Amino acid sequence: MAYAHSRELPFDEDDLTPITAVMDQMAAAASGWINFVPEVEEGHEPEPRNPVVAIFSARGDAVPMATWYAPEKLGGRATLGVEHGSGPKALAKLARFESPLEAGWLKVADHPRRGLVVTSPRDVDTDHALWWLLTATHILSVVPLTGTWLARVYEP
Numbered sequence: 001m002a003y004a005h006s007r008e009l010p011f012d013e014d015d016l017t018p019i020t021a022v023m024d025q026m027a028a029a030a031s032g033w034i035n036f037v038p039e040v041e042e043g044h045e046p047e048p049r050n051p052v053v054a055i056f057s058a059r060g061d062a063v064p065m066a067t068w069y070a071p072e073k074l075g076g077r078a079t080l081g082v083e084h085g086s087g088p089k090a091l092a093k094l095a096r097f098e099s100p101l102e103a104g105w106l107k108v109a110d111h112p113r114r115g116l117v118v119t120s121p122r123d124v125d126t127d128h129a130l131w132w133l134l135t136a137t138h139i140l141s142v143v144p145l146t147g148t149w150l151a152r153v154y155e156p
Contacts (some may be wrong), residue, residue: 006155013147016130022153023126026070027078032155036066038137039148062142064115066133075122079108080133083115084140090116097139099132116140 011019019034026032040063062085069079086093091101091110101107101118108117116136120129138145 007153009151009153011149011151013134013149016127019151020126020130022151023068023070023130026155027126028074029155030071030073030076032153033067033069034154035152036068036133036137037150037152038063038066038141038145039150041144041146064137064141066137068129068133071122077106077119077122078124078126078129079117079119080129080136081115081117082133082137082140084137085142086140088112090136090140094136094139099135099139102132 009018009022023034026034064082064084064086067079067081067083069081071078082090084090089110090112091107094100102120104121104124106119108119110116120132134149
């Protein structure tokens with residue numbers, strides 16, 4: 001099934017309700033995903049990366065991007081990921097900042113360039129999953145973030 005970038009929803013961490021409503025709909029349909037792009041604090045925007053350096057770098061971009069994938073089947077596990085530039089062992093860094101991988105969650109990948117990918121159990125509500133994902137993105141960001149985000153919604 002082909003997906004298209006269907007809409008963009010700006011939101012603030014103070015009110016996740018509009019985004020979790022979309023996530024709940026996607027989970028019920030067992031289809032779609034959302035990319036979360038954070039806003040960087042003014043004056044802390046990183047310089048553009050040299051494309052040649054970026055190809056051979058062992059790290060991702062300074063500004064992270066988070067992703068939530070709906071479970072592929074009803075009652076399945078959601079997938080959460082963060083592409084980041086903070087280096088290796090993202091899970092260890094999250095644990096140091098008191099945001100460890102929770103019981104029942106599974107690590108799929110923890111790579112310095114491709115990022116951190118985990119799955120959450122089916123009984124984890126979208127509010128909790130989104131809050132964990134945004135918190136992890138803040139921790140793994142190389143630059144300070146404002147708490148304002150752009151959700152890029154992909155649905156069939």
